[in-house]
Amino acid sequence: MKENTRKDTKQKIFDAAVTLFARKGFHAVGIRELARVAEVNSAMLNYYFGGKIGILKEIINTAHQRHREAITSTDEQLTPKQHINRVICNFIRFFRDNTELALVAFDTLPYDIPEIIELKKKWGEANIQLLEKLFADIGLDINDTVQVSIFNGFLANIILTHFRGRHAWEQATHRKIHEFNDAFYEQYAEMLTRFYFNGVNGIVQHINKTPQKKT
Amino acid sequence: MKENTRKDTKQKIFDAAVTLFARKGFHAVGIRELARVAEVNSAMLNYYFGGKIGILKEIINTAHQRHREAITSTDEQLTPKQHINRVICNFIRFFRDNTELALVAFDTLPYDIPEIIELKKKWGEANIQLLEKLFADIGLDINDTVQVSIFNGFLANIILTHFRGRHAWEQATHRKIHEFNDAFYEQYAEMLTRFYFNGVNGIVQHINKTPQKKT
């Protein structure tokens, strides 16, 4: 007796792929394992996604779309510190809701699959533009390579690092860490805002005292 | 006429593995490709390392040993700010000298290979102890989960993130970025020190004003 509606099958493949890719990496997951976990015939995978790479593409696109939505909801008038806090809270929200999706989309090494390289480039360029507004707002110089190198993807990365570590730990121990609850992430956001705000301020003040030119 | 000494063959395999694993990920690299790049017979790979996983193990061990050496050379008497700066400089030195080695060792997802999970756990635990000294020195509370969550692996990760991005870019574009020279990394270290020091200070001061306990 088939209980699947059409939509189910594709979604089941997608979900299983996100989970497995996040745990083992794209290349370590075979489509047979994937089909088994998704409880789906392995040919369906090609039927819906055109191949294994097609699934990865859809994961990457979905992740970046949600990521972008999470970020771009910061268009109100805010003080720099509020701005930072809003970005951090959005990031945390996004990563909490999409931990494995984000890990797959942002961590998968793609240098052997040209299509994925292109896709990552495309999204990477799109993201840079989003950061510029924040950078300008808090007084950082978008043309200073050193500053950009430090802060480009900084907040996303530091938060991603937290979730990567948490995920790794939970996978390795097969135990969920209940400590990481709402209360924790409130504190986390507040402290990270403080840290980032003070850190940036220290830099901006120093630069204003001793201006320097960069090629 | 072959000029290979014993050491050469093993080293050639190791070097090729570091490069290829860094670019494509562990599972995406086949031993035939590896042997071809290393200009070595593919059976030699099993002879010297006992298998593909053996190579990864050796890479992880080598990376963590060098990483540890780089960190533990900070046993002199230093002010907190000097301490931070020293750690940052050591990290940068380490990652500049061992970019691909570190990327393989720290980024390879291993949840399908029990031996690698164990190895990573072992090194992970060893590293935490190293951090405690720094945390204590700059006034952070090692028992506060939020603080630990932010700062655990923070410096290593923010620098690793830089090198991961740089490596990704260089691989994708097949061009070396000459901007990232000694002068750049001097500035980078200085600015990151300032950022970190001010950021931590902001937190410590705030906590001292409103102390709170965490399990």
Add this chain to the structure above:
Amino acid sequence: MKENTRKDTKQKIFDAAVTLFARKGFHAVGIRELARVAEVNSAMLNYYFGGKIGILKEIINTAHQRHREAITSTDEQLTPKQHINRVICNFIRFFRDNTELALVAFDTLPYDIPEIIELKKKWGEANIQLLEKLFADIGLDINDTVQVSIFNGFLANIILTHFRGRHAWEQATHRKIHEFNDAFYEQYAEMLTRFYFNGVNGIVQHINKTPQKKT
């Protein structure tokens, strides 16, 4: 709005199959490709023909029926040379009008599909009877294995060879050869008649001089 009548769908499948089988061979063509080219749902193919082999069967039957019709219209009273010329013209007409159909029906290797073997045998035996009349008319001995070996399927094959070569060339170069027009085939038929008539005569005369028996 779909304008397909029932007959359309079946015919579209048949036509696409003839074209594709002629170009790539029966086994090299998948039913999905076939359905795509025919602009038809792939399930229709089973609905109308009972399976992929069913299409091939219908092609073979159609080809042999038309082939037989083309040949058997030579029942008038003719001189041997006229008889030969009539057969040649009929063959040419048939192959020009049904090039791909004939190529599929006569060239498809079927020794892995018992049903097709049987079908080919059936038509093969039917064709031999048709040749006997021609053979007797021009003085060839139907019981002489050597003569039969040379002339059995001779005319059909030499003409088929021409169309096979022409088709191959046109497919490989994606260009139609306009040289092969009505005028060309008139000359072709005339010259082939002459060649065949003189060739056969040389043999018949020689045999009459030095009669020989064959088992």
Add this chain to the structure above:
Amino acid sequence: MKENTRKDTKQKIFDAAVTLFARKGFHAVGIRELARVAEVNSAMLNYYFGGKIGILKEIINTAHQRHREAITSTDEQLTPKQHINRVICNFIRFFRDNTELALVAFDTLPYDIPEIIELKKKWGEANIQLLEKLFADIGLDINDTVQVSIFNGFLANIILTHFRGRHAWEQATHRKIHEFNDAFYEQYAEMLTRFYFNGVNGIVQHINKTPQKKT
């Protein structure tokens, strides 16, 4: 206990491929069946030939090389009739010794495999040059499309047709036809020579009487 020398394995694959491709066609033969018939591990097939297409390539090259050797041994001073007879005898020798090889090489439809198209083109062009000498010797006009269309590949094709039919019959009935022995082929060669010689003469004489121009 392995009884294979190195050379055996490759040869066994080649031989099995020739037999199977001749019987069922290239695409109808799977590599697993091929490996089973050759009594060889199916991976060896890729090891030695780089893939299924690689085997076909080698078959085509081998066939054309032997074909060319068989033809080009006619460089003595001969009368036209002797020349024709020599070519016919060489063809028969070649096809008797290499029936299946030739059937695969000359009959395999390749319009879906670009590499094979190129290979066939290459050999096709090479063969045309060989024919020119014979054509000139017996008085045919190499620039007359009609004549070339009739005689291009004529002798090879009429003999190939014989062997194709014989092979098909023997495969379908699973019985060898012992009638086709040395004595038969001597007669066959003689009669075909006579047929061809008289047929060509009829054409040449007719053309000399009523010369015509062709574009």
Add this chain to the structure above:
DNA sequence: CATGAATGAGAATTCATTCAT
């Protein structure tokens, strides 16, 4: 130490066909 042949399991994908709608 080094080689190239060999192995058997597994990779991703496509196959012809069936079935409920």
Add this chain to the structure above:
DNA sequence: AATGAATGAATTCTCATTCAT
């Protein structure tokens, strides 16, 4: 009559590893 989802077997090819030389 027609559709699109589903199936399970089959496809070619590659995998990491072993072994005799």
